[in-house]
Amino acid sequence: MRKQSFISGSYMHIEDNKVDVPEVSVLVHTFNQSEYIEQCLDSVCSQNTTFKYEVIVHDDCSTDDTTEILLAYKEQYPEKIRLVIQEQNKRSQGHRVISLSLPHAEGDYVAICEGDDYWIDEHKLQKQYDALQRHPNVDLCFHPAKQYRNKKFHSIINEYYSEETVIPFENVVEGRGGYMPTASLFIRKSSIYPFRDWFIERAPVGDTFIQALGSSRGGALFLSDSMSVYNRYSIGSATAGNLRKRSLEQIANQAENYRDCYNQLSVGLSESEKMSCRIALSQLIFDLSVKALDDGYIDLFKSLFDRAWPDKHKKSAFVYIVWLARYIHFCRPIVRKKLAHKRNLVVT
Template identity: 45%
Template sequence: MLNSGNSIDLSVVCIAFNQEGYIEDALKGFLSQKTTLNTEIVVYDDCSTDKTREIISRYAQMHPEKIRLLFPDENQYSKMRTLPTITALGAARGDYIAMCEGDDYWDSEDKLEAQYQAMQAHPDVALSFHPAINLFPDGKKTNNVYLGDAVKLLSFEDVIKGGGGLMATATLMFKRCAVAELPAYLEGAPVGDMFIQMVAASKGGAVYVPGVYSMYRREAENSWSSERSALAKAHLLKERDAFVMSLKRTEKLDVAPELVDYCIARELAYLAVAALKSRHYDLTKQFLSESEALYKGVNSSQRVLSRFKHALPLLRGLHSLKKKFL
């Protein structure tokens, strides 16, 4: 269970690891917020081996009234991937929580206030998010999350079908009381953001807030997106089993079994792509077959892989050329 409420209106939760080149942007984004909310900034550093912890400590010394540090003595991610998330969220004291990973940052000083006001206008909704921008190492920017210029209400089913990619982590704000049982879903899960969204959205869906931006660094050093091109078969199979186990648990949220199958099919398609990037072509075919057996046409990844399943090395080569020249 997460902590009970107190006088803090909102907790900003940041999880960092070896992000000395990025963490200062994240901290500046937190501290620049113009809001009437009583906020705290909870920064969890998972035993970085670079200067990340040194930078965080310096900012905490400058803003001791605002920043709280969580510095474990040993790396927790290596024990369980979602353990840092469980611990950091468990330490949050605010009635609301906003998240941002250490390599991302907020590009608007009005982010917190805009989201909070939108949630006040829709009191039955426990989750909100907003547009995000992909930021690549070469400075290129593309839309990551953009659903238009008007406020939109999404149903619980919309959120589930959108998957983890529907809402960038740095765009999330949710009521802490809505995720009190979150650890039960995160234990053993490969990733945390998708399950945070699902659990929070089970209390009324979600509200999309336009005009507020977070920058999501793609292929940043030590980020999730940078890890997906050299994975061992055993790792991918273990990840598959963890996704299936974790998604099956969501039936307790009154998710229809066919919707659970849809989610599993989607994640299997993404794992098939990871297997392709790692040159495990037999495993690519296995994951693709398992995905199609549950839900055919679940996403573009599945459809493209199906079209090229007899020429997977060619497909991988085309993908590499696209990344190199575009």
């Protein structure tokens, strides 16, 4: 049966040539990533599997050539690729992108690949699918990734074990969103969808709570093969966006949202699991306190730091170290420029 392209609400959803229900849905999220998206889609669409899979590409109103590239790939893979093309940028309006793509997924399993990342093993989906069949009580599978910076290999990240291992929920939560490469995630859809209200309304970073929710029933299954590439600080990526200065209200609201989400996540958990949630929240609030200091919000830094560091005696010494470290960090380029000027040097 063929369905015509249509516009619903504020986005255009193109869906053609649907034949039968796929076993796996691959979510590709992109925004202004014309430099990377072809390599991403080539790697995703060339997977060798014994099951049918679909590729749902969410384009968050790109202003470069990304949309045109997606339409070309849609023509090349009409029965595999489905497009969700936004007419307004949803992330800037506070929406979780995955909340706009996952509802279209028809598979029982979901894999994720951001538009600036790509896969490097044509059997990746099959390996992860088979792994979860071997572990029916586990809902999430992931693996290490090769990290690239400025298109050059930098390191292998998230390489925890040399063999297949089930990792406890507590480790995942305390590792926060960086515990797993996004392009490595392979999840039973029922573990994360339908979305919790608090995830849609409050979650500051989707990866953090997708990993936690996916691991809450039976931990996370780790495979030792590196099967994806993570492009750090690429154009249009979340890591690149994190480098920008944020307003005082944005940082304060993010801290409150983290607190609310971890409180909701903790409902029904064991005491050790709740403790892991408190540890993760403390770490994230501390990170935000440093971000506040970096951006010049001194009072907010003090407030967040008080909440992140409960030991008053250690806090007084530790806050001094933090202040000193950040002061040295900011003063270093100023000192270098003054020294260079005195020596008639040019500093780049």
